Amino acid sequence: QELTLQLKWVTQAQFAGYYVALDKGFYEEEGLDVTILPGGPDIAPTQVLAGGGADVIVEWMPAALAAREKGLPLVNIAQPFKRSGMMLTCLKESGITDPKTDFAGKTLGVWFSGNEYPFLSWMNHLGLSTEGGTDGVTVLKQGFNVDPLLQKQAACISTMTYNEYGQVLDAGLTPDDLVTFKYEDQGVATLEDGLYVLESTLDDPEKVTSLVQFVRASMKGWAYAAEHPEEAAEIVLENDETGAQTLEHQVRMAQEVAKLTEGSTGVLDEADYQRTVDTLLSGGSDPVISAAPEGAFNHIITDRAFD
């Protein structure tokens, strides 16, 4: 059985579980032939899925729900990431200590292409406009790296605990030079890397079987990666065609990612789902989604995979 997985980002330890499952033959054991497509800053996995370029995608829930409202019937079939790794990392010298009081008038770096939703919800929570000015924040579409912080073009930038934060440290800054605000701690965390398919896929019993096998093998991969971060990093490195990743960075990423997957069985926790939906719905004038979605997740796959 062939199956194509579209990742949300480039090959890195953020997706260690899938690469480990591929490399360790977990997919093969299930009788699956899985192709992993790396993503990129301007690849929208939802679009790839809609176009039939992939059978299953790794996507963040806000983007998936937004796409669902746009008429693309995405369904969450499993949720390997239990916690959010998103945070804002600020230079201490910018004088920011408390988001509620100190963000106004500052420039913040944000990722777009569907990654902006959690940020927009948060700003809504804080009652800050994102149109600039003294009582709002100026938003920069952050590029691919952490330079804006290093070059002091922004007071804070978006970072993932497992990736960009490490890069900031690698660049020579110390945790003492920095202040970080995790979305988890701010109560605006939304669910990150989940597995999504089109509704119609679930009508096809054969596909469903493959997906069951896929999720089972993937979770096995995640478990293995959490236990053997070094080996997982090496596997990721082998699969990276750009040849740009360093082992050191990937090992750290694998370790950090393990903290996010810890305790997840792959089954979507409906409370987490509800919190995400609430966060997104509470978005004031420009909410990410306008109504609570129906049928945006489905336990069929995980139920069958782990019974």
Add this chain to the structure above:
Amino acid sequence: MKPNKTGDSGGRSVITARNIDLTFQTADGPVHALKDVNLTINQGDFVSFIGPSGCGKTTFLRTIAALETPTGGNLTVNGMSPDEARKARAYGYVFQAPGLYPWRTISGNISLPLEIMGFSKADRQQRIERVLELVDLAGFGGKYPWQLSGGMQQRASIARALAFDADILLMDEPFGALDEIVRDRLNEALLELWKKTQKTIGFVTHSIPEAVYLSTKIVVMSPRPGRITKIINSPLPAERPLEIRDTPDFIALAHEVREGLREGHGDD
């Protein structure tokens, strides 16, 4: 010998033009390039067309070659319409510039019309040699055009027009770009060739001595509208050494042509 209205001088007529009219439609309005042109050219004639710029010399020659279509009148070439004559490859055409293809050798250039007309390879080979000989370029077949002087290039282009042995040769200022001395030589050679091959030649020129030296018949034209103002049959003998140009007969004829030109020449 007194010319009649169309300048007929006996012999089988090859080209006959009756009341030819040609008007170009341009952005600035119509240009009357030929008006009421009557002319008969007989087998073996050497007819020169002379006249100021814009008087329609080129246009008339192109009309004969079916490269333009007259808007009025009647024109026959070898008894056919010009277009039929073109398809029957009745004439060779030589332009002012040699117009050789730079990516072909001299032989290749001469071969080109032959290839297009479907001559066999052996036949082509033999014709190329013959015409190269004829224009005194034997041995230069393998050269590229730009390796030859201007005079030699023009000779090659004449050779190309001769290669497929059309009875009629139409030449539009073929020596216009050459210097006087080279031109003298080519005039001599052309006369030689004409006598040898007995072709009918239509020849456009700006030079009075050239027209007088070469022609059996000189057609003087005048512009706006382009028309024939005078047809002069040459009293000069067939044998014409270059020195003939210092004889009183020649000078008188040249004078007559010049007068003809003067009359027809308006202001510019």
Add this chain to the structure above:
Amino acid sequence: MKPNKTGDSGGRSVITARNIDLTFQTADGPVHALKDVNLTINQGDFVSFIGPSGCGKTTFLRTIAALETPTGGNLTVNGMSPDEARKARAYGYVFQAPGLYPWRTISGNISLPLEIMGFSKADRQQRIERVLELVDLAGFGGKYPWQLSGGMQQRASIARALAFDADILLMDEPFGALDEIVRDRLNEALLELWKKTQKTIGFVTHSIPEAVYLSTKIVVMSPRPGRITKIINSPLPAERPLEIRDTPDFIALAHEVREGLREGHGDD
């Protein structure tokens, strides 16, 4: 009147060339464009240079104008070095092609050297009108070059060379590209102008009749290496109607020039 070695014919000498040598270094080796050229041109002379292509006519004229530097010999213009003469704006130069600047009107073209030389606006205006009149182009000042016929363009370029009233006029085949009838007219006009202004004129041509018709002195040149083979002082009177070309004197002189050319002309 018998010419001495340099063809001196009396009067104040304006240009003197002594043993001029000029060799171009080219990729294919040196080209000996001028060898041992001796010539004196006097105030008011009309000197024609005639000779086959490549004999160095242009090169010599350019040398006088300080557009080329001789590799040997001595050349003075108005008693100065050619370059000093150039900076003193001692001459006007007319090229074979009109060389008008297409982005300027005829008036603008004539005005250009005047602007460069710093003439006042009123003065410019008045000079432009005068020279336009002189070359029979009054009323065409506002036209662009490409709106004029070739003959008119060439007249405009002569007007431009005349506008700043240099004593010497150097002309390199100025009428080479024109048809015979227009050329005749310009020849007549040029002669008129020369008589009126008493300028010293150096004139390159390929045409024997033109050289004979215009000049007080004809310099025959020969190529490889470029050299003077003959200097002929014209016995023709100053008054020259176009008909003079049919007189025996004229024909004899033309014959002499042609002979001179023949002698110096090798094979090509």
Add this chain to the structure above:
Amino acid sequence: MTRALPVLTVLLAIIVVWYGAAVWMNAQWAQDQAARADTTLTTDELIRQTLTQERPVLPAPHQVAMGLWDGLFGQKFTSKRSLVWHGWITLSATMAGFAIGTLAGITLAVGIVHSRTMDQSVMPWAVASQSIPILAIAPMVIVVFASAGVTGLLPKAIIAAWLSFFPVLVGMVKGLRTPDRMQLDLMQSWNASAAQVFWRLRLPSSLPYLFASLKVAVAASLVGTIVGELPAGATAGLGARLLSGSYYGQTVQIWSALFAAAILAALLVMLIGVVEKLTLHRMGLAR
């Protein structure tokens, strides 16, 4: 020598300016770091540090040279860290795109020269097509093709082709129209067929134009490929190298990839130059 000397002088000047700029642009970080460590830097130390930073704002020439050397020869050519390997990926897509673009350009040009309908219909839109920011929608193009089952080299190649067909089209239309009236009339006087006119007159006279536009087109094709690789699923190729270098703030890697691309572009243009020389020489067009 007379030709090399000016070029070398200018190159030298560029390198000197570059070093100066590197010191100037990297000084800020060096000083910030010193300030964070509560030390001050002597000028000497400052300059030394600016030229040896891990992630400089502007890497010094020798850093780039080393990065390039290492990327090219530091490992096996088949290694994923080898610029040769990435260059090869980019090259193959470039060549495919170049081939498609050239073919499309020539075909359209032939049609345009022979059919007035084509000429009037297509030409204005061909011009407009070039103002579509294809590069901006490259990722989408790739997704759309992927949805049609076309993946891998071809989508990139199609973006490259889109950029390269235009110069070829313009050059070929011009080239096929170079034969002047006299040459066409000659053909007509021989009663040549349209095919004969094309093969024996139009095509040979268009070749110099074709080669001139091929040089532009191959460069455009390379740009297209690189941008196709840039934001769209950074897997392999010089564009991916650029992107990942940028993603991880590896300025030296960016510059090395950039120079590798430059060398590739130069090689491709030179290669076409050689083919041009040979062809024109064989045709007797080169003197």
Add this chain to the structure above:
Amino acid sequence: MTALPILIVWLGAWGVNSWLSRFDTRLTRTLVPIVFGTTILLLWEMIVRIYSVPSVILPAPSQIGASFMANLPVLWTDFVQTIIKGALTGWIIGALAAIVTAIAIDRSTFLRRGLLPIGNFVAALPIVGIAPILVMWFGFDWQSKAAVVVVMVFFPILVNMVAGLAATEAMQRDLMATWAAPYWQSLWKLRMPAAMPFLFNGLKITTTLALIGAIVAEFFGSPTRGMGFRISTAVGRLDLPLVWAEILAAAIAGSLFYGIVALIEKKVTFWHPSQRT
């Protein structure tokens, strides 16, 4: 079977155009490309509908048009940010710099010999590659986009301008010499006008380069407006009609930009044979 109507429309439109183009008047010459373009749009619409292509892959022209009209304010903001501030500013600065440099180079044969090969080389490089670097250097806003554009357009214009300044005929230069014209006079009155057709050639080529540069540079960081920004974020939101509306806007802007430069060219180089229809 479903392809039949598509085929019919295509053949019908082609027939109309063949017939129209036979007249070759001013009217038909504008009409023919319009018919062609309309046909393409029609076919596109038909294909999308008949094969029910999902709009997240390829929206129909009607949807794109609707989105264009609905988003005019957004499109305008993006236009100002990307085209006016980024592309146009950069293009003007780059062109001015190139012209001045060309004049400087033109005085020295040595410099010209040294810079021209390098210029030609750089002009053929994938300059967009430096976009991330310039964003790092010049910040997020339009300045870095303008900088990318400057670098992209500089060398093509420089190379053209230098060639243009050298493109005077020998005779025209000799004439200047015979008048003993000083350097600035001959630059201003001969070389500059003569260089104009070349300069405009360079200017025209670079209009599209400028657009591409400004848009692509926005991928590497931008404020929350701009055409590149909108395209990438709208793709993320699966708002494909908006993406295509931006593309449409960019194409219109690009064609306009080109058209305006071509118009100025016509005015300035009215004397050049290619302009004198």
